[in-house]
Amino acid sequence: MSVLIVGSVALDSVATPHGKVDDALGGSATYFSLAAKLFAKDVNVVAVVGEDFPKRHTEMLLGKGINLDGLVVTEGKTFRWAGEYDESFGDPETLYTQLNVFEEFAPELPEHYCGSSFVFLGNIDPCLQRQVVNQIKAPVLVAADTMNFWIEGKLDELKALMGEIDLLLINALEVRMLSNDKSLLCGARKVLEMGPKVLVVKRGEFGVLMVTKDDLFVLPAYPIEQVIDPTGAGDSFAGAFMGYLASCGKIDFHELKRAVVAGTIVASMNVEGFSVERLANLSRKDIIERMEYFQEITEFTVPEFAG
Amino acid sequence: MSVLIVGSVALDSVATPHGKVDDALGGSATYFSLAAKLFAKDVNVVAVVGEDFPKRHTEMLLGKGINLDGLVVTEGKTFRWAGEYDESFGDPETLYTQLNVFEEFAPELPEHYCGSSFVFLGNIDPCLQRQVVNQIKAPVLVAADTMNFWIEGKLDELKALMGEIDLLLINALEVRMLSNDKSLLCGARKVLEMGPKVLVVKRGEFGVLMVTKDDLFVLPAYPIEQVIDPTGAGDSFAGAFMGYLASCGKIDFHELKRAVVAGTIVASMNVEGFSVERLANLSRKDIIERMEYFQEITEFTVPEFAG
Numbered sequence: 128m129s130v131l132i133v134g135s136v137a138l139d140s141v142a143t144p145h146g147k148v149d150d151a152l153g154g155s156a157t158y159f160s161l162a163a164k165l166f167a168k169d170v171n172v173v174a175v176v177g178e179d180f181p182k183r184h185t186e187m188l189l190g191k192g193i194n195l196d197g198l199v200v201t202e203g204k205t206f207r208w209a210g211e212y213d214e215s216f217g218d219p220e221t222l223y224t225q226l227n228v229f230e231e232f233a234p235e236l237p238e239h240y241c242g243s244s245f246v247f248l249g250n251i252d253p254c255l256q257r258q259v260v261n262q263i264k265a266p267v268l269v270a271a272d273t274m275n276f277w278i279e280g281k282l283d284e285l286k287a288l289m290g291e292i293d294l295l296l297i298n299a300l301e302v303r304m305l306s307n308d309k310s311l312l313c314g315a316r317k318v319l320e321m322g323p324k325v326l327v328v329k330r331g332e333f334g335v336l337m338v339t340k341d342d343l344f345v346l347p348a349y350p351i352e353q354v355i356d357p358t359g360a361g362d363s364f365a366g367a368f369m370g371y372l373a374s375c376g377k378i379d380f381h382e383l384k385r386a387v388v389a390g391t392i393v394a395s396m397n398v399e400g401f402s403v404e405r406l407a408n409l410s411r412k413d414i415i416e417r418m419e420y421f422q423e424i425t426e427f428t429v430p431e432f433a434g
Numbered sequence: 435m436s437v438l439i440v441g442s443v444a445l446d447s448v449a450t451p452h453g454k455v456d457d458a459l460g461g462s463a464t465y466f467s468l469a470a471k472l473f474a475k476d477v478n479v480v481a482v483v484g485e486d487f488p489k490r491h492t493e494m495l496l497g498k499g500i501n502l503d504g505l506v507v508t509e510g511k512t513f514r515w516a517g518e519y520d521e522s523f524g525d526p527e528t529l530y531t532q533l534n535v536f537e538e539f540a541p542e543l544p545e546h547y548c549g550s551s552f553v554f555l556g557n558i559d560p561c562l563q564r565q566v567v568n569q570i571k572a573p574v575l576v577a578a579d580t581m582n583f584w585i586e587g588k589l590d591e592l593k594a595l596m597g598e599i600d601l602l603l604i605n606a607l608e609v610r611m612l613s614n615d616k617s618l619l620c621g622a623r624k625v626l627e628m629g630p631k632v633l634v635v636k637r638g639e640f641g642v643l644m645v646t647k648d649d650l651f652v653l654p655a656y657p658i659e660q661v662i663d664p665t666g667a668g669d670s671f672a673g674a675f676m677g678y679l680a681s682c683g684k685i686d687f688h689e690l691k692r693a694v695v696a697g698t699i700v701a702s703m704n705v706e707g708f709s710v711e712r713l714a715n716l717s718r719k720d721i722i723e724r725m726e727y728f729q730e731i732t733e734f735t736v737p738e739f740a741g
Contacts, residue, residue, distance in 0.1 A: 144616075166739075214616045309451075309521040312657050333640035334654055343731045347641055347652040350619050375737065384734045411739055418736045424650045426733060427691045429725045430682065432473075432718055 128267060128373045129169035129242070132159045132366070133234045133259050134249025136174040136184075136198065140209035140222070141401065145355045151402035152184045154206065155249040155272070158359035160193045161406045162366025162393045165414065167373040171240045173197035173259070177205040177228045187407060196237045203228040216332070216354050236262045245373040247365060248292070250274050253284040260291050268378060270294035270369060272361070278304045289322035296327045296365055299336075311336065312343075325383065327368070329361055335387050342380045346387055349395035349421055356401045360394045363406055367393035392417045435574060435680045436476035436549070439466045439673070440541050440566050441556025443481040443491075443505065447516035447529070448708065452662045458709035459491045461513065462556040462579070465666035467500045468713045469673025469700045472721065474680040478547045480504035480566070484512040484535045494714060503544045510535040523639070523661050543569045552680040554672060555599070557581050560591040567598050575685060577601035577676060579668070585611045596629035603634045603672055606643075618643065632690065634675070636668055642694050649687045653694055656702035656728050663708045667701045670713055674700035699724045 132155075139153030156174040163170045171194045178200060189195055206229035210219035234255055241264050248256040248271040256271055263269070269292045277285050278301060289295065295318065299311055305321070306314035315326050315338040328336040334347040368390035375382050392414055397406045439462075446460030463481040470477045478501045485507060496502060513536035517526035541562055548571050555563040555578040563578055570576070576599045584592050585608060596602065602625065606618055612628070613621035622633050622645040635643040641654040675697035682689050699721055704713045 310660050312659050330640070333637070336657065343657065344734075345654040345657055345732055346734070347654045350643065350650065350652055352619050353617050371737075374739075381735075385737050388734050388736075415736065415739060422734065422736055425652055427651075427653070427695050427729065428688075429695075429722065429729055430678075430692050432681075432722060 128167070128244035128376065129171060130163045130167045130245045130247065130369050130373045131171045131173065131236075131240055131243035131263070132156050132163065132247045132249060132369075133173040133256070134159060134247075134251065134362070135206055135229055136172075136176050136180070137206040137208055137229075138180075139358060139402065140207070141219075141356055141358050142211040143216075143354075143356050144212070144214050145353070146401065148356075148401045150207070152187075153208065153358060153402060155362040157188070157403060158362035158397065158406065159247060159249065159366035159369075160188065161191065161403055162363040162397070163370030163373070164191050164193050165367060165393065165409060165411065166370035166389065167245070170194060170370070171197060171243055173234045173236060173240065175199045175201055175228050175232045177201060177203045180205045191407070197234075197240055199235075201228045201231075210358075212357060216357050219358075234259050244268070245369050246270070247369050248272065248288075249362070250277075253277055253281050253288045257284070257288050257291065260288070268293045268369075268372065270296055270365070272296050272365065273301065275301060275304060286321060292323055294325040294327065295323040296329065296368070298329045298331070298361075302326075302328055312338070327387065329364065331360070335391060337383060337387055339380065344380075344384050344387060346391060347425065349391055349417065350424075351395050351399060354398045357398045359403070359406070360398050363397040364390035364394040388418060388421065389414070392421060435474070435551035435683065436478060437470045437474045437552045437554065437676050437680045438478045438480065438543075438547055438550035438570070439463050439470065439554045439556060439676075440480040440563070441466060441554075441558065441669070442513055442536055443479075443483050443487070444513040444515055444536075445487075446665060446709065447514070448526075448663055448665050449518040450523075450661075450663050451519070451521050452660070453708065455663075455708045457514070459494075460515065460665060460709060462669040464495070464710060465669035465704065465713065466554060466556065466673035466676075467495065468498065468710055469670040469697075469704070470677030470680070471498050471500050472674060472700065472716060472718065473677035473696065474552070477501060477677070478504060478550055480541045480543060480547065482506045482508055482535050482539045484508060484510045487512045498714070504541075504547055508535045508538075517665075519664060523664050526665075541566050551575070552676050553577065554676050555579065555595075556669070557584075560584055560588050560595045564591065564595050564598065567595070575600045575676075575679065577603055577672070579603050579672060580608065582608060582611060593628060599630055601632040601634065602630040603636065603675070605636045605638070605668075609633075609635055619645070634694065636671065638667070642671075642698060644690060644694055646687065651687070651691050651694060653698060654732065656698055656724065657731075658702050658706060661705045664705045666710070666713070667705050670704040671697035671701040673697075695725060695728065696721070699728060
């Protein structure tokens, strides 16, 4: 089944203790679509770039079989972000954000995108996210990301959106902001009451918590030797998560768990290189091998106690 | 097989957003021994208290079947600590630390303790930890805890100790201090080169990482609704970990993983009450039930991918 992503395509300048890149390919829709395409047959991108967007990036994405019919090229410059990570790889220091053509982004779906089954609303204005939902005819699963900026600035619109989606994918801080609860688990349950049937909480290097009304899943992050560039970790997680679900054809908690694992593994590989260099060169075999190893290093059995 | 713990027995005054206790039973040897006794038949305590130590605490511990022959009562007052946790349940603010009789603690093992099989050196001066190791005749497994204070102040003694123990149980910050490596996994491998065959890294609400030369285990924390008092989480983890190993009679990576799970589960229960109130009232059934649920909410299978 097909996956639709609405988000940003950007040119990122990123410095980490392991090197730097300038105007490298980035943006939520970029990371998402490359990760989703590892699993799903059809991946449809809705985004905007400026006339300066390098043709080689478009060609690379098209070469992967990603559908760019919804990638609008507009007069002006492409969204640019520059940031620097220190050795802790916590939140980066933003050096500049130039929204450029992204500032006026009003996602319009090509007609043939409106039948997409798995829809991911990247982190944009919740008003725009709702406009996208309304254009989809018969979605199987609608998921959304958001951020503190929208929780603080457009809470009413965000709450309206939450009534229209199936799954929310946010971080622990955002759960606390939305729920006003210091306990992550209690807060997560409060967020579920706002609408989504599934809440996936990204905890960065500490893994993922997934909560539904009846079920719970906790997964540590995949332990990697060396983070090279954490940019795109959340978006590649989301892409693999949605792509996996679209590929397996059914949504139950068992498959949702596997989708979290797929997301975790692909994100762990993405951060082992700058920009999309690692993501664009992954094979299915690499992913399966790491998934199997991950199972081995996380599984345990409950002992039988005498007496 | 028998477990020996050398550590503190204290009277803690703790305030958290959920209440407060004054001069409540605490100390590493207390939490450790109660947790270890849930699994192991013989638990031997080496610690010191003052003449003011309430008889009811001694009686409670004896009532659990914990061996207190090595609990010395000395002229003076018992070690006291007072701290306050805020809603984040990060590091507490210490209001006071009164070492009292603990300041002159020089652990002497009763003769019949010297045959203990599983030895845990609680977080005390590494010189004293080494003195204890030397008194044990034929240990099966010697484990130690330490802290930033000793890493900064007695690194040479600590390094000597590391050559004499099998297992080190520390937190992520301490791994970074010992290894000078920002990558937890690379740092952990460097710590293994200092002597211990097994390194268990406590990451608090984010779980545990266990590393040996050949194997790796990552486990998230058990997700609890509400932390009431985090005091003793690490020590109850250590106690259940060592107690479980002593009870199962063999040490391989499979059992080490189960020991980490046992530690995680008992620690998660300990923090659901003040002082030892929850720990002192746990049943084997409670533990098994939570272990089974924990397995359910963490396990996954690797999908078979077509194509």
